[in-house]
Amino acid sequence: MNQPFLYHPQTNDGLVREGDWLTIRLFAEQDKFDSIKLRHEPDNEEYLIALSKVGSKGKLDIWQATLPLSIDKDVTYYVFKALTATSQYWLDARGIHSRMPGREYHFKYNRTDQPPSWVAEQVFYQIFPDRFCNGDSSIGVETGEYQYPNRNRQSVKKQWGEPVGNHGNSGAVEFYGGDLAGIESKLDYLQDLGITSLYLNPIFTSYSNHKYDTVDYYSIDPKFGTNQQFAELADNLHQRGMRVVLDAVLNHTSVAHPWFDVLEESNGAYTSPDSPYRDYYFFNGDSKQYVGWKGIDTLPVLNFHNDDVRDHIYRGQDSVIKHWLKPPYNIDGWRFDVIHMLGEGEGAANNAHYVRAFRESMKSVNSDSYMLGEHFFEATQWLQGDQEDGAMNYYGFAHPLRALLARKDIAFDPIDIDCHEFLSWLQEASAKVPWSNQLSQLNQLDSHDTERFVTTLGGNESRLAIALQLLMTYVGTPCLYYGVEVGLEGTHDPDNRRCFPWEQVTTSKWLPYCKQLISLRKASPALQRGSFVPLYVDQSSLVFARQLGQEVVISGFNLGIEALRVSLPVWKLGLENDTFECVLTGRTCQAEEGDLDVTIAAEHSLLLTR
Template sequence: MKAPFMYHGQDHNWVIPSTTTLTVYLAVESGFLTEALYVRCEPDNEERLIPMERSQDAGRLTTWKATIPMNRDKATTVYCFKAITTEHQWWLHGAGISKRMPGQEKLFRYNSEYQPPEWVKHQVFYQIFPDRFANANPAISVTSNEYCLLGEEKPTVAKPWGTSVSEHGKDGASEFFGGDLKGIRDKLDYLQSLGVTTLYLNPIFAAPSNHKYDTTDYLNIDPHLGTNEEFAELVNDLHQRGMKIVLDAVFNHTSLDHPWFDRFHQQGDGQGAWQNPKSPFRDYYQFDGDSENYIGWNGIHTLPKLNFLNPEVRDYFYAGDDSVIRHWLKQPYCIDGWRFDVIHMLGEGEGATNNAHYVRAFRASAKAENPRCYVLGEHFFEATPWLQGDQEDGAMNYYGFAHPVRAFFAGLDIAFDPCRIEADEFAQWLMDAAAKIPWRNQLSQLNQLDSHDTMRFLTMVNGDEATLRCALIFLFCWAGVPCIYYGTEVALEGGHDPDNRRCFPWERLDSRQDMVDFIKQLTSLRNQSSALQSGRIQWLYAEEDVIAFARSLDNERVICAINRGLTPAALSIPIWQMGLEQGCFSLLIKKGEGIDASDGILNLTILAKSGEILVQA
């Protein structure tokens, strides 16, 4: 039996909080006859069914409303809708419609206590791997054989800008191209013209490798990137432009060269923990008694894992008034957020014991210094438990965005095994993932096609730029914050790490102005559209190779339609489900064109491997 049309948005028009209650709205097709219509909630961890009352009729839709109590025992209130007919019952929840009561993981959820910073959802992020973005001060660049990454092994290798990087598993971490903070600052005019509003930088603190996930000094910028003063000037310049910056925090482990560990006795003071059971820093790590055995992150011996049972470690990173977290949020730096590396793996002992305690503590420290600080976690897989409001504001959204996008557009899973899915499965995957977290956290997820840890998307789709453009359209229209990995705007390719960290080919700006302009078109729309930043999601079509969905807020409506297939697709989009019987829509991709809709239907043809964004005129 075909499911009836039932819809509940989660923006401020559909969910209205008071101090102790939520008023929620539901739209159904006017011809849908019910015996009863309820909101199901759990105010005391026990089911309560609240009858709904008719609110208004508009076109083919009838709107119902009800007021439910907010939970007093916890910050999150969950709810769903139950419709009873003469023969069936239908349940509407965050993952869609079903004939039976959904599990709690699918329920709509509202967090009354913990909210992400309001500014985050309005941003367009741009991720920079500092050594590969721009070299503006060659005098501070790493030189060949300047030092070794591992004692007397892996000497540094200075390479000319733009030459190829080593193969995967070789000398990638010891190769340097000279990108620096001045290079980033010199390109701010360009980045701002591209439509970027927030920079996310891979680690910039002192470390021997080019990726700098092996920190030796958390309170100083790596001298081959610049100085603390230069960084403060960069942040000030960004803020003067109305832009923001998020830094990468690697607090789970340190470098072997960190003075606390001093694996290669570079400090000369005999205080390092390595081979020194009497070291004042011995308990900063996790050694097996007096032996040389210690726990490394993920079993990697070059990244010794910190011991957060030690109060001095806690004070240094988050608990103290001058902790690392708070230091960079204060003057003169005033960064706007932290991206916490492998945050789900941090904890006590070899594993992640008491992980939630420490994530909450990191959050509390950051918010105490700056309540508007963005707390972003790195999770390569599902991050649902960390995204209920009291831990992270958002996550690098691999599970709820990058994984399904890769499967739908590239036919691959995260392990690069074949994984072709159809449009309806793609839509369901996205809805299943999003349903598990509160709406405002959905809007604060960091969505990326690729990153420094993945193959570049263009390479993933074998250089097919048409498919890349389709995926970019989806990136900028879906709920969450879009993040561009540097170089995407000039069609930069790259395989597995470290090939995905090639130098930015600045000479391509002129020859690839077509792609630059395409990105500018998307960022311009995103930066101007409240619907794309904050509006509810409504699926309108998802079959085989074609998807169409709407983002709506107040009187602004945007429709995104994408065809990944090899032949044109003719769509009849049911805009009556959006409360529209007719309307005129402007086509963003086909500039200057418009299309009229009537009788509640928008007829549209999407060419092969293309997408369109329609904005109601």
């Protein structure tokens, strides 16, 4: 069905707030509609507001209306109904439809809670500290220095670059010596790459190399450095105009945490049913049977129904969440591990209450701090504004990208989708979330929990290049997992946590390519905040534009085995006879009367700026 074009940018081009009112603009194919109405439900009943034509832009009519924000709820929902003499068309956050869409896909605006504006401007870099760089060999873990609690495994010191073991043997207790001094020694490298923010995997005291089993929330692991060193690192980052986000593991602790005390060295919860910490966890009566995260007995789950736990974690003035947001550390945000699982026992009872409480705790110290949640699957309910600012965007970016380019789902089962389905997946996932939260989603190709994407692709360089371009041009905030920029390989956890191969920095073909893409991203407000407009899609190709004001970036790819020649309807952007330049080659091309003819080579990408 050939539908007339309608588009509502949720940027300043199409939405401006003044007090409790939104000025809404809609761009429609010229002279196609008799009337357009904005539908909203301020008291859960339908109201229709007529839009008026207020101007034109190229081959587009501009329609406008004023929308009052809902008073009884934080999030205002709205959708558009456009009429011709014989038909009606509905526009929601996914696109155009022939009937009224369900409410979950309506446009959304949260009048109370917005993510920090700085997040969308960042290029993040995730560091697994033990494997990034060894800056102080005198503090590294020695073989046999300690034994992992509840396991017959002693620490193992390994040489930089040696193969990683697996979780069945020494995988969690192998140490390569990466530390805070190593991170600090590479800040010039990271800035030269174009990185603006660091996300560090856990750095608090723990007996594992991954440190998702915290022993002390208030001390930097001594094998990484000291609290003072971290304060100096954070200060150095801030002086450089960079930011830092830490990983908070607050759903569970280590069995070696003094509150639990599995070794029965004090009066911890495991030691006695009469321990003052007994109700910090979930025990089966007076027995030593307790609830571990996903049944893992080294990770006892915290009970947030307990007042003292609430005070220690988020409510007290020196609670864990507040402590590191304050001087001398002044971190810029928290990434909360398995945040969807915390609560009052198995089943995550009252989870939303505690996620909101975490947010209130953070914002009470620094209203501009970034609250990032870990979700392997759909996170819509946590991303309406009142809970998380953004999530690790597996569901809305990494999963569909893996399915399209590698034909594998997150469980590594086979999946075969084409570009139509890929685009539909992206639009469906993003449409359920307010625009400002879409911009604050953390997009990654891979992480410490997934196989390295280059490995998943079987080393297919063409597809990795396409993936990196999408990472830097799609809606959301890009994050590189350390080593992506030099093509670091790795299968499943823990092999995806190999040592950074510093000897490859001077020879890697990927480093200059990543620098070029990052440079474009940082210089482009359109890529940071611009609207997303699909221009062309077929089974093996997709081209879209990011637009903000007068700036336009066109990004696309062709997975086909033959070159694709296509005419792009840039008139949908309000453009007619504009000149575009290829970012990668410097060549120019000219639109004529709203159409731009381009050719995309087989297994290649397109990247144009206006």
